[in-house]
Amino acid sequence: MKKMFDIAIIGAGPAGIGTAIESYIFGIKNILLIEKADNHSATIRNFYKDNKRVDKDWMGQTVECEGRIVFMDGTKETTLDLFDKLLDKHKIETLFNTEVEKVEKKEDFFEIYTTDNKIFKAKNVVIAIGKMGKPNKPSYKIPPSIKQFVNFNLDKCSKNEKILVVGGGNSAAEYAYFLADSNEVTLNYRREKFTRLNPENEKIINEYVKNGKLKLKMGIDINSLDSEHGKPKVNFSNSSSEIYDRIIYAIGGTTPIDFLKKCSIEVANNKVEVDENFQTKIPGLFAAGDIVTATGGSIAIALNHGYKIASYITKNRKI
Numbered sequence: 439m440k441k442m443f444d445i446a447i448i449g450a451g452p453a454g455i456g457t458a459i460e461s462y463i464f465g466i467k468n469i470l471l472i473e474k475a476d477n478h479s480a481t482i483r484n485f486y487k488d489n490k491r492v493d494k495d496w497m498g499q500t501v502e503c504e505g506r507i508v509f510m511d512g513t514k515e516t517t518l519d520l521f522d523k524l525l526d527k528h529k530i531e532t533l534f535n536t537e538v539e540k541v542e543k544k545e546d547f548f549e550i551y552t553t554d555n556k557i558f559k560a561k562n563v564v565i566a567i568g569k570m571g572k573p574n575k576p577s578y579k580i581p582p583s584i585k586q587f588v589n590f591n592l593d594k595c596s597k598n599e600k601i602l603v604v605g606g607g608n609s610a611a612e613y614a615y616f617l618a619d620s621n622e623v624t625l626n627y628r629r630e631k632f633t634r635l636n637p638e639n640e641k642i643i644n645e646y647v648k649n650g651k652l653k654l655k656m657g658i659d660i661n662s663l664d665s666e667h668g669k670p671k672v673n674f675s676n677s678s679s680e681i682y683d684r685i686i687y688a689i690g691g692t693t694p695i696d697f698l699k700k701c702s703i704e705v706a707n708n709k710v711e712v713d714e715n716f717q718t719k720i721p722g723l724f725a726a727g728d729i730v731t732a733t734g735g736s737i738a739i740a741l742n743h744g745y746k747i748a749s750y751i752t753k754n755r756k757i
């Protein structure tokens with residue numbers, strides 16, 4: 439018979455790592471962590487710019503860390519180092535490059551199916567797959583001929599480009615002022631004012647604008663995109679149009695509804711329904727991190743979910 443894990447965790451981001459480490463510290467050693475990317479924390483690696491400041495109280499959400507993981511303000515690199523060290527020290531069995539397709543409840547355990555046709559068994563399953571697997575896309579069509587110049591992170595950016603960054607949150611602000619050091623950047627937000635920026639980002643944006651390093655286009659939406667000689671032409675709601683070398687959308691991520699449906703998990707208002715212990719309606723099946731927060735989650739919030747789940751499973755474990 440195949441090995442039965444006490445806990446299988448799907449997704450090695452902050453919520454998955456938090457659950458794994460806290461469970462291990464509680465004494466549960468039979469843990470499997472499954473990650474589709476080739477390393478942990480794919481959202482942090484792919485969407486945070488190098489050296490990004492990482493705020494513990496992200497988006498103005500003051501969070502007291504409840505578990506044993508000491509997470510503080512830092513950078514992208516210090517945050518990844520912290521998770522590297524935790525995973526090395528606690529020797530969690532981790533499978534990278536393994537994408538889970540669905541989870542099925544059997545009598546008193548779960549079967550976890552991967553896209554490469556493996557099946558794992560576990561008594562408890564924690565789904566911690568985040569929302570950035572599918573970044574939010576605009577509702578209008580992106581013409582195929584300009585797709586390469588329409589991006590959702592900074593991977594393809596170089597220097598001396600004319601760039602439009604779209605979004606009104608901290609991610610958009612941080613992308614905009616980072617790119618503005620070596621490009622001609624406009625930050626476009628459909629509302630008249632930023633309402634979700636933390637004070638530090640607001641201050642930096644204001645300084646960049648004052649010094650002429652960054653342009654703002656506020657209270658203006660985008661109606662459509664065209665291709666003009668292979669470059670993105672943006673048609674704004676005030677009837678103006680402008681051609682850019684690149685557009686970066688930083689407008690959050692989508693709840694992975696299809697995956698959750700395949701696991702028979704209910705989603706309401708764009709978040710998974712869970713109880714106070716982050717258990718779904720299916721006993722033994724938990725959800726953590728961004729997929730259980732309606733708007734923006736954070737690393738500290740995700741770590742706290744992991745601690746709550748680990749405490750609950752430990753208390754209710756049949757030895």
Ligand SMILES: Cc1cc2nc3c(=O)[nH]c(=O)nc-3n(C[C@H](O)[C@H](O)[C@H](O)COP(=O)(O)OP(=O)(O)OC[C@H]3O[C@@H](n4cnc5c(N)ncnc54)[C@H](O)[C@@H]3O)c2cc1C
Pocket residue numbers: 448449450451452453454472473474475478479480481482485486491492493494495496536537538539566567568569570571609697726727728729734735736737738740
């Ligand atoms: C640009 C940006 C800047 C941010 N800055 C901050 C900040 O300064 N401070 C802060 O606290 N928060 C910040 N956040 C928010 C923070 O990154 C998230 O709240 C946090 O990463 C959520 O953790 P998570 O574990 O729920 O999901 P994620 O971090 O998204 O991790 C999910 C993991 O699951 C994996 N996965 C997905 N699907 C599958 C599958 N089917 N099978 C196996 N594995 C799968 C993914 O590859 C990924 O590694 C920022 C977010 C963005 C986008």
